[in-house]
Amino acid sequence: MTAELVRGQNHALPHTRVGIRVSAGKPVVAAATLADEDGRVPSTEWVAHPGQAALPGIEVSRRATADQRLTVDLDAVPPAVHRLTVLLALPMGPGSPVRFGSVAAPYVAVTGPDGDEIASYTITGLDSESAVVALELYRRQGAWKVRAVGQGYAGGLTALLTDQGLDRAGELAAVIQETVAPGVARTVGTPPARTTEVRHNAAAAAGGTAGDTGPGPGHSTGPGPGPGSGPGAAADPQPPASTPPQPPAQTHDGSIDYTHPRRQQPAAPPSPPPAAPHAEPGRPPTPVAGDATGWSLEERLYNQVWGMFEDLARTTAAYRSAVDFAESRLDQELDRALSDPRSRIAGAGDTAREAARAKHDELTERAREVLDRDLAQLIAESEVVEPALPPAFARWDSPVWHGYRVPMEIPMALRLGDLHLPERPELRIPMLIRLPLERGLWVDSGRGASEAASLMDEAQLRRRAMDTAVGHAVRLLAVYPAGEFTVHVIDPAGSAAVSLAPLVGSGVLDGPPAAGAQGVSTVLAKLTQRVDLVQMAVRGGAADALPPDLDTAEQLLIVNDFPHGFDDRAVTQLRYLADEGPAVGVHLLMVADREDASAYGPVLDPLWRSLLRITPVPDDHLADPWVQHSWTYEPPEVPAGSDVLRLVLAQVAEARRTWRR
Known part of the structure; x- marks a missing residue:
């Protein structure tokens, strides 16, 4: 399954021979730099570009085209190379766009030897930039990973290469542009045609x-x-199961x-x-x-x-x-x-x-x-x-829940809530995300997160945020087969006891909610060890060597009142789980106010960026991948007086007991 990355997110590469496919709708120049352990590019000899298309382990195209293909053999790169960075730039010439904001958002995919996509990234948010660092492949603990970067440069290729540490970056940028210039005038770049019928004109x-x-x-x-x-x-829409072509985007001409x-x-x-x-x-x-x-x-x-x-x-x-x-x-x-x-x-x-x-x-x-x-x-x-x-x-008020039975297979997606636009607020579109989760979730309990939240009492908002998180956890438990999903809870001060009552009372949790610094440490150590063991087994191709008592089910950790009860070691472990956990089936569901953790400064910025932010009250913080409309997110609500959560959890608990026999 393709990992759809967002800016800053990384993903392990299962192969060392990979391809990199770029679709931009208009001709772009593709290049790559090789850097040492300190991230330094020693000289222009370490840059693969149209005028020097092949280096050990990397080959790029000699032309500027709308669809680029790069081939990478990570086993063939010199041992001193620890990072391979993929660069994109707009060519200079008559009729060529001058900034990425006027072309379709570039789509970059890393493919395996069989052509199947391993990871993909849509580079959104570009405007006046004419060059961008798309991806980087880097070594970590003896293995290679890919990270989505998306760093743009309004100063163009010269500014980008200068930032890579190259001397005479302007000369190299000129060489690259001169190399592709003859073909630019003959190249007509158009967005790829829609492969399914247009449903409404x-x-x-x-x-x-x-x-x-x-x-x-x-x-x-x-x-x-x-x-x-x-x-x-x-926000990070989860697309259907087939292989993704170039994602759509708004262009400068409308x-x-x-x-x-x-x-x-x-x-x-x-x-x-x-x-x-x-x-x-x-x-x-x-x-x-x-x-x-x-x-x-x-x-x-x-x-x-x-x-x-x-x-x-x-x-x-x-x-x-x-x-x-x-x-x-x-x-x-x-x-x-x-x-x-x-x-x-x-x-x-x-x-x-x-x-x-x-x-x-x-x-x-x-x-x-x-x-x-x-x-x-x-x-x-x-x-x-x-x-x-x-x-x-389905929504919680759907009649389909009246006949609910624990499924035998994992569904392809899960509903997180609804989305609507101000032109017709009553038209709600289900917000679906793919399963298994590829990103953790963050229920923002801060009063400064939105106008609706600022009008609520702090205690009421935190209670609603925890109720929202519990609803998501119940839905995840409900759609997984028995024994294939395990939920852990960290509630350091015990402040979420009322919200957690449905989970605790039904007996579906892995154990009682962890309280106090010792409880936080125990749960985090257990899940961190699981991530380490599964990663080593996957890399070594020795899945059979995992301990027999290891829970191989997908794991969900609900964290309340972060960072209360977390010391520096616990914070580091939480960041590690957010970064490495999803790839091996360990996911976070954070209920937190970012301001509460402001003392940590920018250290926690990668943590927040790695999570999909949702809110316990309606908020227009999400955007579509095409034209970046501000969509209002409506969290799922259980109808007042409904017993649907208890009925669903009773079915899940009974299925778990039967499975364990």
């Missing part, structure tokens, strides 16, 4: 209005997900490539989706649950939810683009009317202004009509899809 909303000068959709200031989560992950990060036709035809009922001429087709492609109904529903998320992002982007264009056109026409002396004669200026405003209103109304039409279709689809979702994808 929502972009038509801007078709008659955006013209040739209309601004593109607005940018969100919220963090991008990664592609590691489902819809909204934005056009958008909406290819889904993982919507690619499989090698063999999947089972056909159900046929939609025949629609009357001029009317949209009647929505059908599971009408996306996929091998099973679960996969079809998963892909359909992603499609709804994509459609909502696209149609909203088209509407916002059309409105922005209408506003821009109105301003321009008003400026012209005011600057023309003839407009002062016989009320000509008033007539021009009224005509400009009438045109603005007409364009805006036309865009709104298209938006309303598409949103109505999505609402109708949501009303059909929501009742058909399996427990892992």
Whole structure:
């Protein structure tokens, strides 16, 4: 399964012979530097670039193309090399873009010898930069890992190479640009075509209005997900199971490539989706649950939810683009009317202004009509899809939980909550993340995290944050087969006893919640040892040598009130679990206020970045991977008076007892 990385995240490489695939939508230059143990690049002889395409262990392309391929043999690099850094730069020349903010977000994937993807990274957040450090492959404890970097340079290739420690970086940058210049004029880079059918032509909303000068959709200031989560992950959306092509992104001219990060036709035809009922001429087709492609109904529903998320992002982007264009056109026409002396004669200026405003209103109304039409279709689809979702994808108030039974197989994804946009708040898209978890979760209990949180009492907010974490833990327990998921809890001061009552009372925990400094130390030492043992077994190909009493199930550690009860050693262990744990089945679910740990300074920044931040109250901190809309996240809520958690936990506990016999 592909590990979808976010900036700063790393992943172990199971092979030393790998390929690196880059898709950028426009021609880019690919290069690589080799660095020693201190991270120093001694000379230009340690740089693989189009003018010097092959070095021991690395070969790059001699041309600037939209789809780059690099080959790497880590066994062949000199022993002094401890880091291999992949660089991307925009070529200089007529018609070439001058900044990464005007092209599709570059997508970088590391592939194994068989072509299967090991890790991928979508480089989001670039604007004025014309060169970027994409990935680095580095040695750690005798093994190689890949880290997503995404560091951009507005100063271009010269600034990037200078930062790599190279003397005469400007000369080398000039050589590279001169080498690729002859081919740039002959290269036409276009985003790869969408490999599945476009579900709704929502972009038509801007078709008659955006013209040739209309601004593109607005940018969100919220963090991008990664592609590691489902819809909204934005945050780190978790895409479907097939191999991901180039992810979509907004371009400078307002056009958008909406290819889904993982919507690619499989090698063999999947089972056909159900046929939609025949629609009357001029009317949209009647929505059908599971009408996306996929091998099973679960996969079809998963892909359909992603499609709804994509459609909502696209149609909203088209509407916002059309409105922005209408506003821009109105301003321009008003400026012209005011600057023309003839407009002062016989009320000509008033007539021009009224005509400009009438045109603005007409364009805006036309865009709104298209938006309303598409949103109505999505609402109708949501009303059909929501009742058909399996427990892992369903809300807590879904009737599907009434017939819940512990599953025999792990589902492909899990619902973390809902997402919506301000244009139609009642249209909620399930936020799905892939399983097994590739990132830990952080339920932010800080009052400064959002406006809604700032209005709540601190104790009430912390209680709600812990209730949210317990709900996520119950759902994880519910969707895993018996014996394949274990939950540990650290509650140093015992302040979460009320929230933890459902887990403790049902007997599904590995042990009682750990309290005090000694309890924290014991749990962390146990999980750290498990990570070490599994890592050594995997690297040595000796899984059979694991101790017989080792719990091989996926592990979830719930941490409350961090950093209370944590000394420096415990903090180090927690960071280690966040960094290394997910790859070997150990995951964190933190309930914390970042301000409480501010005394540690930047030391804990990598910890927070490695976790997917969610909130116990609605907050618009997530962004989609295409146009970076600010999506409002709605945490899952158990209906008031509902006994669904107790009923589900009772089933899980009984299945665990039966499994142990």
